[in-house]
Amino acid sequence: MSTWTRWLSSLGSHDTPALPSPPAIELEEARQQAIASLADCRGSESERLRWRLRQAASAQELWLLRAAIFQQVACQHCQSQAAERIRALEPAFVRLR
Template identity: 45%
Template sequence: MDPWKQWLPSCPPDWRLRPPEAAVEAVRHQLLAVLEDCHGTECDRLRWRLHTAERPQELWLLRDQIFQVVAAQHCLELAHERIDGLLTAFRSVLPAAMARRV
């Protein structure tokens, strides 16, 4: 038996790779749309992080960075407007405990 296979059965089932849920994909697309008119290295890095996020909580934690990029390239008012527009999408994918804080 290969050495790496010895620890595989002891890994929790959550470890195994699964495709993201459709609702998570919908939120991801909405977040990417917020950055559509933003450019630069930081924005490209943020897009990559959005594409690689697997859970809604990871997407939720990227909101602040999205806000910073939009505010830097446009204005604070537009950044607030765009982030506030995402709150209803997050309510549908976040766990109940986090959704209450939205």
Template identity: 35%
Template sequence: MEKSSRLQRWFGTVPPAEEAAGSRAPSAIDTSLAEARRALLEAVAPCTEHHRIRASWQITQASSAMELWLLRADLFDYLAQDVGEMQAAQRIALVLPCFHGLVPAASVSLRQTIRHRSRATGLR
């Protein structure tokens, strides 16, 4: 197996031949991606209709775990505009466990980042 095809499968950009042929049941990664999508959609539920529609479209169009992971910034922006930064940070933090094992960056906790920033600025 070629190294690039393994990397593409890891990031979810190219399905394995068996998945492309539809010859087997959904994998754990497929299930995890579905859970991550559901969690992201639930996270943006309190947004305005415009932001919810836009976020839903972005979430459903993402073809890999990494694309979903990178959407967090956009979703945070929508939430912050509609419900405030604190609530946005809390809602995004609730989604992080869904990415465990899907993307390497998911091992960094948003709570640790928030704590670090609040200590640096003197906020609690």
């Protein structure tokens, strides 16, 4: 049992390499494209979503806001328009990986 315990404790002692953070300019491009996808959306919910997009600190946070973008565009236009706009955002996020 002692060998097993030592082995388990050794697993946590190695530093895992940190993933490189994306260049700030690519993150900002993705942010601006996401905000632009709401350009013709009006109202307090749209303004709140734009604020959330501006406040997102990482590519992951921006990526997770896609559902909110879809919902907002679908409410103000239609689901096919929302799907088209979300698809148009994908290349910006591919560069961030």
